[in-house]
Each structure stands twice: as structure tokens, then as C-alpha cells.
Amino acid sequence: MYNVLLAEDEPPILFMIKALIEASHSSFQVNNWAFNGKEAWAIVQRQKPDVLVTDIKMPFIDGLELMAKVKDMDPRIPCIVLTGFHDFEFVRDALRLHAFDYLLKPVKEEQLKQVLDKLFKQLAENSADNETGIIRHCIYYGKDVGEEMKARIATLPYAKYDLLLVRAGAASKLVYDTLNPGRRPIRLVQMDLIELITPSGIAVWVLDGLQLNEKIIVMASNFAGEIVHPDAFAEELLRRLQERSAIPFHVFVGDSVERPELLRDAADQLRRVVTLQTRLHRSGVYPTTRLQQDAGNAMDEDIINRCKLIVQEEKFDVFMKALELWSKEWLNRDYTQELLEMILQTMISKYEQIWYTTRIEFDANEVVASCTCLPQVVEEFGNYMKPFFERRVRSQQAASAKDLVHTIEHYLNTHYMEPISNEMYHSLFGYNKNYISNVFSEIMGIPPSKYLMKVRILKAKSLIVEQPHLPLKTVAELVGYDDPLYFSRVFKNEIGFSPKEYREMISRGEELER
Numbered sequence: 001m002y003n004v005l006l007a008e009d010e011p012p013i014l015f016m017i018k019a020l021i022e023a024s025h026s027s028f029q030v031n032n033w034a035f036n037g038k039e040a041w042a043i044v045q046r047q048k049p050d051v052l053v054t055d056i057k058m059p060f061i062d063g064l065e066l067m068a069k070v071k072d073m074d075p076r077i078p079c080i081v082l083t084g085f086h087d088f089e090f091v092r093d094a095l096r097l098h099a100f101d102y103l104l105k106p107v108k109e110e111q112l113k114q115v116l117d118k119l120f121k122q123l124a125e126n127s128a129d130n131e132t133g134i135i136r137h138c139i140y141y142g143k144d145v146g147e148e149m150k151a152r153i154a155t156l157p158y159a160k161y162d163l164l165l166v167r168a169g170a171a172s173k174l175v176y177d178t179l180n181p182g183r184r185p186i187r188l189v190q191m192d193l194i195e196l197i198t199p200s201g202i203a204v205w206v207l208d209g210l211q212l213n214e215k216i217i218v219m220a221s222n223f224a225g226e227i228v229h230p231d232a233f234a235e236e237l238l239r240r241l242q243e244r245s246a247i248p249f250h251v252f253v254g255d256s257v258e259r260p261e262l263l264r265d266a267a268d269q270l271r272r273v274v275t276l277q278t279r280l281h282r283s284g285v286y287p288t289t290r291l292q293q294d295a296g297n298a299m300d301e302d303i304i305n306r307c308k309l310i311v312q313e314e315k316f317d318v319f320m321k322a323l324e325l326w327s328k329e330w331l332n333r334d335y336t337q338e339l340l341e342m343i344l345q346t347m348i349s350k351y352e353q354i355w356y357t358t359r360i361e362f363d364a365n366e367v368v369a370s371c372t373c374l375p376q377v378v379e380e381f382g383n384y385m386k387p388f389f390e391r392r393v394r395s396q397q398a399a400s401a402k403d404l405v406h407t408i409e410h411y412l413n414t415h416y417m418e419p420i421s422n423e424m425y426h427s428l429f430g431y432n433k434n435y436i437s438n439v440f441s442e443i444m445g446i447p448p449s450k451y452l453m454k455v456r457i458l459k460a461k462s463l464i465v466e467q468p469h470l471p472l473k474t475v476a477e478l479v480g481y482d483d484p485l486y487f488s489r490v491f492k493n494e495i496g497f498s499p500k501e502y503r504e505m506i507s508r509g510e511e512l513e514r
Helices: 011-024 037-046 063-073 085-096 109-141 147-154 191-197 230-244 260-271 288-293 301-311 316-332 337-355 364-368 374-414 422-429 433-444 448-466 472-478 484-495 499-513
Strands: 002-007 028-034 051-055 079-083 101-104 160-168 203-208 214-221 249-253 284-286
Touching (some): 002 011, 011 028, 011 109, 028 109, 037 063, 051 063, 063 079, 109 203, 109 214, 109 260, 191 230, 214 230, 230 249, 301 337, 337 364, 364 374, 374 422, 374 433, 422 448, 433 448, 448 472, 448 484, 472 484, 472 499, 484 499
Parallel strands (some): 002 051, 079 101
Antiparallel strands (some): 160 249, 203 214
């Protein structure tokens, strides 16, 4: 009910308009009236009205001056001007003072009704905006309010408040998770949808939550009894959301509170159990009673052993098949988001222990929150793990390659005097000659044939130094060369001197030393 102050200097007209106002719209009541502007201004100062209806020409203070004073005190108070046809210049002045509308005398009931209907709609919208601001403040700041906000809260006419927390997709630990796939579907939770399922006589607000995929719904009633049934409301809301989107929605229903300042605590209580209840494979409504009874799934020894068994797989494709098979059990056993995150984190930990890797920086919530279903979780986790498997395989291959090169190196150092060709490598070491040449070159810096040549020349130099009278043909044969001329050419290419020149240099050096 809106309180109207009526100012008119002619009593018969005043009481006639008073009766018309109260008969034209049930939401307006003329509780105060005045026969001049001075008296009206005194009433305004004493008891601020919701609406001012004033004549223009009045004693002491005219209607325009009264409007100016009222607007200066509170610009939100709508003012309706009463005027005659010959006072239209005053009407223009009134409109410049932001008068809501004007009524021509004699006032007609139909005209008055149209103006009051329009005014009621605006006042209702203003009231809703004001209440939305109060509810939003209570949701975001809770009991931490100043005196001005306390006074505004006291104006709310509701006896009970019910809060619902709506999430689209998985719960993210990031406040501003721009990659969360639920950030767009949550936009379906809008006022036009909510109003369709809200019982008549119930006030409702839809506010943004702390996460991009979260909305908060607050319902309030003037009665302390069960006028609002939030569980049924949540079920109907979920049904309509599922008709519009394939992503899982989760509606958490909090306890009713009698004061709006307690809404923040109710919202925080729900957020503490979001990951305990959220499932990626289905939508759900979670009433307060269920939240208290259902603690979700537990991480037990069997699950830990399963994690260890899967990450022991050496091949990535085998690992993925085992993980995909296990994920079907996650679905059948209705695993929660929290348990899924613990499973992924445990597999990372076991992988580190089994394969002796350095610490892996991994955030299970980051992976799970980016997914909308269990197969996607498996795929994303597999994408994360694949580089570690590939790195381990490369490391194993590198270790195997080093062992192979070491074997070849040892063989060449001990069999250099024998005929050795590239074609012999496959029968000697079990790998084709190209692979052996590539691996040996990568690790040693030169191919096996060149390494063998260097070993032979080094041995030849030793023989020439240690046995200077040994024929060079014999030296060539002892280091694996059947052709002395070829041996001489290779020797000279390697050290810059022929075997004969080298022996002469050594001989001269010995004479000098003597």
C-alpha cells in the first residue's frame, strides 16, 4: 500500500479527488492531506509520503515550489500535478521539475486510473530495484553492514527467505574460470524463466554467484509458514534447464532464514559441499537434508591400489584402455567430482613413485572443471599424461641406445684387427646397419666405420713407436688392413703423414733425445 499526500486548497475538490484515488486503485491510500503548500511541506517533513498529488495554485507555498522542495529532499518521490486548461504554462514548469504526470480539472476517474496504473508499475519496479540492491548486499557482505544498510534491510516486509545455489557443470576452485564450460549455460537461469515457476505472492531475485557458472536464487514470502516449497521449485527449475541444455545442472537448496543478513552464511554453507555432491555424469537437486546425510564417495584402499596398478602400465595405449574401462565404474558407482579429483591426483602421485620422475605439477580440479562428462575427463587426463609416457619411452630408448653403442664400441676396440663391414652389424648386434650408424653417430659424434678407422690408426701408431723395425705391411695387417697402399693412404689422411714418414720422424726424435 502506497501512502499518498494530497494538497488542494479547495476542500470539496480535495475530498472528491481523495475518494477517486482510493476507488481507482487499491494500492494507493490518501493518509494525509493539506489545504495549502505550507501545511503540505510540514507533513512531508514529518512523514515522508510515497506519492505527492498537488494543485499548482495554493496559498503560502504554491505547488511548483512544494514540488521543488520535495524533489530536493528526496528525488525518488513521484509528484502528480493538478491543473486547469488555462494553467498549462505551469504544467510545463512542473514537467521540468520532473513531475510524474498531470491531471486536468475536473479530474475524471478514467484518466486518474490510467495515471495511477502507470505510477504503480513504476513504484513496483523501483521497489524491486531497491530490494534487489539490499538482497545483493546481504548475499555478498552478510552481516557486515553499516547503519544505513541496516535501516534499508528493516524496510523489507518478508518473514522468511529461501536460498538456492545453481551450478552449470563442474565446480571450479578459480573465482574467474573463463574456461569453465558452464559459464554460458548458466545464463539460462534468468528472471523470465524463474518467474514462470515462482508461486504467486512470492518475491524472487536472481543474482550472479562467485563463479562464472553459478547463480543464486533468493525467494521470500510474507509468511513464516511453508508457502514456498524450495525442493519442488528446484526440481521444476532443473527440469526446465535440462530441456534447454545438455550440460549437467546442480541445484543446491539451503536452509530457510528469517533475516536477509544470514543469506551469505547460507550460501557459504552450500558452497562447502558443492564438490562433495557434484557429478559430471548427471544433473541433480540437493536439498539440505540430503546434503547433511550424503557425504559423497570415499577414497579407500581398493581405489588407491587401482590407481597404482593403472599407472604401472608401460605403454600409453594400454594405460588409456585401463582408464577408460575403470571410468565406466565411476559412472555406475555415481562417483562425485571430489572423488574423481582425488583419483586423478593419486594416479599422478603413484606415477611419480613408480617411475622415479621429478615432481609433476598437476591440479586435478583444473582438469575436471574444464569437462562436462566422464569420457571427457578421461580424454583430458590422457592428454595430460601422454607427454610423460612419451618422455619415459624416449628415456628408455636412449638408455637402450647407449648400451648398444657401448657394446659396439667394445667390439670395435677388441676386434679391430679382423675384417669388419657395415653388412656385418645386423648379424653381430641384431639391428640394421642404418639404425646402428644413426644411433652410434648421435651418441659418439661419428659413424662406426670412422670410429673403427681411428682405432686402427691409433693402434698402428702404437706399433710403429713400440716396434720401429716391424715392416709396415705387417703393421697394416695387424690393424686389419689387407692392402698396404690403402692403409698408407688412410694413415696419411688421418694424421698428415704416411706410415713411413711417421716412423722416420719418430726415429729422428729418438736420436735427438739421446
